[in-house]
Amino acid sequence: AQSVTQLGSHVSVSEGALVLLRCNYSSSVPPYLFWYVQYPNQGLQLLLKYTSAATLVKGINGFEAEFKKSETSFHLTKPSAHMSDAAEYFCAVSGGSTLGRLYFGRGTQLTVWP
Amino acid sequence: EPEVTQTPSHQVTQMGQEVILRCVPISNHLYFYWYRQILGQKVEFLVSFYNNEISEKSEIFDDQFSVERPDGSNFTLKIRSTKLEDSAMYFCASSENLGGGADTQYFGPGTRLTVL
Numbered sequence: 001a002q003s004v005t006q007l008g009s010h011v012s013v014s015e016g017a018l019v020l021l022r023c024n025y026s027s028s029v030p031p032y033l034f035w036y037v038q039y040p041n042q043g044l045q046l047l048l049k050y051t052s053a054a055t056l057v058k059g060i061n062g063f064e065a066e067f068k069k070s071e072t073s074f075h076l077t078k079p080s081a082h083m084s085d086a087a088e089y090f091c092a093v094s095g096g097s098t099l100g101r102l103y104f105g106r107g108t109q110l111t112v113w114p
Numbered sequence: 115e116p117e118v119t120q121t122p123s124h125q126v127t128q129m130g131q132e133v134i135l136r137c138v139p140i141s142n143h144l145y146f147y148w149y150r151q152i153l154g155q156k157v158e159f160l161v162s163f164y165n166n167e168i169s170e171k172s173e174i175f176d177d178q179f180s181v182e183r184p185d186g187s188n189f190t191l192k193i194r195s196t197k198l199e200d201s202a203m204y205f206c207a208s209s210e211n212l213g214g215g216a217d218t219q220y221f222g223p224g225t226r227l228t229v230l
Contacts, residue, residue, distance in 0.1 A: 032215045043118065044221035051216040090157060094215035100145060101170055102219060104157035
């Protein structure tokens with residue numbers, strides 16, 4: 001079975017500061033890992049995904065994440081936060097099935113201060 | 115850019131009533147999904163659907179729930195007799211390829227269901 005833990009339900013940073021959103025996963029099989037972002041009144045939008053190619057994955061809007069098997073982590077980072085990054089971020093895992101069921105973390109609300 | 119749409123955006127119903135939540139997946143996608151998020155909790159998988167059949171369902175998806183693709187574009191979730199605990203945001207998603215855990219699922223904006 002798969003599961004995801006997102007540490008910190010709320011993260012606040014100043015504009016221009018580093019963004020670090022933490023995600024740890026549990027999986028009995030090689031995982032596929034995803035980060036989604038949700039802006040107010042919108043659906044979940046894929047930021048990036050890890051599918052067993054490069055361990056450092058680059059996504060949209062300047063975000064990237066690094067798959068670390070030894071730490072069972074897939075933390076999301078962005079070097080310099082922008083006001084428009086304020087949103088809720090969800091980490092998700094799938095794997096071990098051909099049917100694509102996603103297991104989500106609880107989400108992290110990112111606030112960016114001017 | 116193609117997107118998944120859902121209607122209505124907000125549905126209020128009385129306990130015991132039937133509700134139907136509607137979704138229009140991206141047109142060339144083959145797999146369809148429903149998820150829900152109870153306020154303050156995780157987004158949870160309900161069901162996946164392919165080739166007019168349920169592919170997988172979670173323990174949440176009991177006999178109260180059903181899904182249907184009534185025509186070539188819509189994908190619906192029916193709750194037969196709603197309970198207070200069904201109050202949640204319901205997300206529809208679709209993916210292009212024939213399953214596989216690496217496929218990107220594209221999500222709609224959600225329907226907020228409130229059961230009174």
